[in-house]
Amino acid sequence: MTSRRVDPARLGVLAGVALALALLLPASTMAGSGSDAALWERFKERFVTSQGRVVDTENAMISHSEGQGYAMLLAVHFNDQAAFAALHRFTREALAVRPDDRLHAWSWSPASEAVSDANAAADGDLLIAWALLRAAERFGEPALAREAEALIDAITTHLVREQAGLRLLVPGPEGFVHDGVLTLNPSYWITPAFSALGRADPAGGWEALAADAHALITRAIDARTKRLPDWFALDADGAIAQSGVFDARSAFDAVRIPLYLIWGCERAHPALEAHRRALPAPEGYALDVDLDSGQTTMAGEHAGYRAIDRLTRGLDPRPARPATDYYPAVLELLALVAHEEEQTQCP
Incomplete structure (x- = not known):
């Protein structure tokens, strides 16, 4: 499991040549407006194979627990039971392969047709458990709720730690505790x-x-850039420092934090104002900021950043033109769902 990086040459470039050769999931009857349903259909056509594998077009066409969990949530939201079943099947058969803890392996590679990173990622397991709970209710399948409960037990057993009086979700079961210091990714905290x-x-x-x-x-x-970090360290006394494992940067992980805060009815959280102030750049959006120097190392247009920017400003995040790569496309859809649920479920 690694921090998400995106090749700047790929921003805005059409992707998915390999996907064109795959059989794709069929269209289905869905809830929501016609335009929203069309966005989901387009996402499936570009990024989901008939086997239920979500393809990350910016990351060697791999599949990962994050992508499977996102798509499972979206399938439930759009009342697409056939898509959910296919996504769930691939997730269970390809990623639920850790016998000791029942968590999901992070990634699966089409090159080897096997798991490529067996460590679990906390956000992926959270998303899958959440999707299973929603699917159990929406589709009337109690077995999905029981599966979710087993996964929730695995998460609390293997991914939750106490440190300095705080209860914390660590990014994975292996590799994130060194000499009493936790390496944490706040974008994994899907509240x-x-x-x-x-x-x-x-x-x-x-x-x-x-x-x-x-x-x-x-x-x-x-303090200097007012940006949210992708990663940071927390020592035994509760002091925060830059991660000694990952680069000190604010980029494609951290952009999700405002999305989750709004989805969780936390629009007044200070991070949202910080995000709004720090995001603009002369060339579009400050996509990647070096927190050591304070310099923007990548800037430009990005459909996912745009959707989350509009969401944080209280605007409709629906895109004028859907994104052509997996990550911006999924952020667009997630922002749309968060926008709808904030309006209907938040006080």
Whole structure:
């Protein structure tokens, strides 16, 4: 499992030549407006194979637990039971291969047709569990709820730690604790999922996880750039520092934090104002910022950043033209869902 990086030459470039050779999921009857349904259909056509594999077109065409979880959530939102079934099947058969903890392997490679990174990623497992809970209710399948409950138990057992009086979700079961220092990724703290999993697991400490995540996100805002970091370190005394494992940067991971805060009815969180102030750049958006120097290392247009920018400003995030690569396309759809659910579910 690595931090997400995007080749700048690929921004805005058509992708998916290999996908054109694959059989794709069929269209289906869905909830939502016709334009929203069309966005989901386009996403499936470009990024989901008939086997239910979500293809990351900017990352060697691999599939990963994050992408599977996102697409499973979207399938439920759009009432697309056939797509959900295919996505769930691939996720279970290709990624649920860790016998000791029941978490999902992070990535699967089409080159080897096998798992390419067996470490689990906390956000992927959160998303999958959340999608299973939603699917169980929407499609009337109690077995999905039982599967979700088993995964929730695995998450709380293997991915939750106490440090300096805080209850924290660590990024994965291996490689993120060194000499008592935790390496943390705040974009993995999907607080609306915490709430949903907490309703299914009332004794799991999910309220504390959410409260401590919100507090740490505020503390982690970079004082100079006002940007949210992709990664940071937390020592045994609760002090925050730059990660010693990953570069000190604010980029394609951190952009998701405002999305999740709004989705979780936290529009007043200080991170949203920081995000709005730090995002613009003369060339479009500040896509990647070096937190050591304060310099923007990549700037330009990006459909996913645009959708989240509009979401944070209270504007409709629907795109005029859908994105052509996996990550911006999925951010567009997630921003749309967060926008709709904020309007209908947040006080």
